[in-house]
Amino acid sequence: MDNPDLDFNVFFDLCPQLLCVVGYDGYFKKVNPSFQKVLGYTEEELKEKPIDYFVHQKDRDTTYQIRENLKKGKSLNNFENRYVSKTGENLWLSWTSKLIPEKELIFGVATLVNPKKELEAKRNELIKELTITNEKLKQLTITISHDLRSPVNNLLAVFNFLDNEKIQDEETLELVDLLYKSTLGIKSRLDEFLSSLKKEELLVVKVAKISFQDVLDQSINGIKSLIKNSNAKIITDFSEAPEIHFNRNYLESIFLNLISNAIKYTRPDVSPVIKIKSCQKSGVTKLSVKDNGIGFDMGKVGKKIFGFDQKFSDSEESQGIGLYLVHKQVTTLGGKIELRSKSDNGSEFILTFKNLE
Numbered sequence: 001m002d003n004p005d006l007d008f009n010v011f012f013d014l015c016p017q018l019l020c021v022v023g024y025d026g027y028f029k030k031v032n033p034s035f036q037k038v039l040g041y042t043e044e045e046l047k048e049k050p051i052d053y054f055v056h057q058k059d060r061d062t063t064y065q066i067r068e069n070l071k072k073g074k075s076l077n078n079f080e081n082r083y084v085s086k087t088g089e090n091l092w093l094s095w096t097s098k099l100i101p102e103k104e105l106i107f108g109v110a111t112l113v114n115p116k117k118e119l120e121a122k123r124n125e126l127i128k129e130l131t132i133t134n135e136k137l138k139q140l141t142i143t144i145s146h147d148l149r150s151p152v153n154n155l156l157a158v159f160n161f162l163d164n165e166k167i168q169d170e171e172t173l174e175l176v177d178l179l180y181k182s183t184l185g186i187k188s189r190l191d192e193f194l195s196s197l198k199k200e201e202l203l204v205v206k207v208a209k210i211s212f213q214d215v216l217d218q219s220i221n222g223i224k225s226l227i228k229n230s231n232a233k234i235i236t237d238f239s240e241a242p243e244i245h246f247n248r249n250y251l252e253s254i255f256l257n258l259i260s261n262a263i264k265y266t267r268p269d270v271s272p273v274i275k276i277k278s279c280q281k282s283g284v285t286k287l288s289v290k291d292n293g294i295g296f297d298m299g300k301v302g303k304k305i306f307g308f309d310q311k312f313s314d315s316e317e318s319q320g321i322g323l324y325l326v327h328k329q330v331t332t333l334g335g336k337i338e339l340r341s342k343s344d345n346g347s348e349f350i351l352t353f354k355n356l357e
Contacts, residue, residue, distance in 0.1 A: 018093065018110035024071060026050045026064075029105065038112060040086030056082035056090060065268035070099055070106060074271075077229040080113065092117045131324075152190065155183045205247050205333060212238040212278050212287070215248060219255035230263045232272040241278040241285045244353055250329040255289075257322040258349055262291035267344065284355065290348040296341040306337070 012019055012032050021030040028046045036043055039054065051067075052060045059081040070076050076097040083091045093110040100107065159180045167173050216236065220227060227234070244251070259274055266272040275290045306327035326349075330337045334354030341347035 018108075018112070020108045020110070022051060022067075022106040022108060024104040024106075026052065026067070035110070038085070038091065039083060045086075054083050056084055058082070062268060067106070069268070070097055071101075073099065073101075075229075075231070078225065079229075152183060152187045156180075156187065159183065205250070207245050207247050207333065209243050209245050210248050210251065211243055212236075212251075212276075213242065215251045216255050216276065219252045220259065223256065223260060226260065226263060230266065230272055232259075232263050232266075232274060234259070235273070235275045237275075237277040241280045244278070244285050244287075245355070246333060246353060247329075250333070254326050254329055254351070257326050258289045261322055262289070262293055262347075265293045267292070267294055285353045287351040287353070288348060289351075290346065292346040295343050295345050295347050296339070297343045298339070298341055 012030075015032060016034055018035040018038060019032040020028055020035055023029050027050055028043075031043050031046050036046065039046070041054075046054070052064065055063050063081050066076060066079055066081075076095060079095045079097075080092060081095070083093055085091055092113045094113045095108055095110050097106050097108040099105075159176070162176065164173060164176065167176065213236065220234070226232075255276075262274045263272050270292060273292045275288070277288045277290075279286050279288070306323050327337055330351055330353075336352045338350050338352075339347060340350065
């Protein structure tokens with residue numbers, strides 16, 4: 001039963017989450033004490049300037065577009081942007097908002113997610129450091145092994161110039177023959193080692209016949225909220241090539257990165273649509289992941305798109321790792337990946353898998 005004496009302002013004032021009421025004109029109409037405390041402004045200071053004044057400069061356009069979409073009836077859940085406190089601190093806020101159209105008001109609830117962002121930054125930095133270290137060690141090993149072949153080949157050339165008939169001492173002949181065979185052995189071992197280095201990743205990465213749909217289902221299970229909150233639509237067609245011989249963890253990571261990127265870099269005026277299709281061409285399995293996002297200017301990004309620590313967005317979310325990992329995972333097992341894209345016209349990643357049966 002409704003209680004006419006119940007004052008909901010008490011709940012508004014005591015709530016630990018950041019609560020606010022925003023008008024269609026882009027100004028705060030009401031903010032609770034928690035909101036004031038986190039940002040460091042009084043309610044009067046927050047009300048006297050438009051919201052964009054308090055939003056981080058790099059997030060203003062996106063925030064404005066999200067607010068306009070909300071006014072058109074689109075839902076908003078877990079949208080993250082940065083506000084700047086009175087002391088100049090960047091604050092990551094995760095928003096869920098509800099529109100009251102008859103009053104031209106937006107009710108917003110925000111949670112401070114700086115700790116989560118800091119953990120993500122540390123994780124990405126660790127991935128970068130480990131990747132760099134691993135690549136350096138690998139290159140060092142290859143370089144040393146390759147460079148050692150030169151002096152070994154020089155030794156073999158010296159032996160070829162020797163005229164054994166001029167050596168009369170039997171012990172010396174045996175010693176020369178032993179040195180020659182030992183040098184041949186060193187060369188053979190170096191050749192084998194370099195060959196194994198090239199094949200090493202293929203040998204240690206476990207491959208098996210896996211279902212595209214099964215791996216996709218597992219991949220999106222962990223990002224269901226991201227897909228739901230962004231209103232993303234995923235359309236699949238694996239009828240022509242339902243299975244592939246590949247590493248399951250690699251394929252799961254590929255799906256996660258490409259789907260997350262498609263959602264992360266969607267155009268603000270449309271909901272993400274991601275089309276995933278497999279096919280067989282000339283006996284080779286291909287996978288296409290196509291989106292309707294902001295796309296890339298291929299004249300600018302070129303082959304750098306899959307490079308390590310390459311960023312093509314000003315967003316703090318861009319870490320320059322995802323596409324590098326996708327490229328690494330495909331090429332490690334002998335495949336290849338290409339990108340077809342235009343600015344503001346979406347992207348299509350085409351993965352060609354090597355037959356590993």
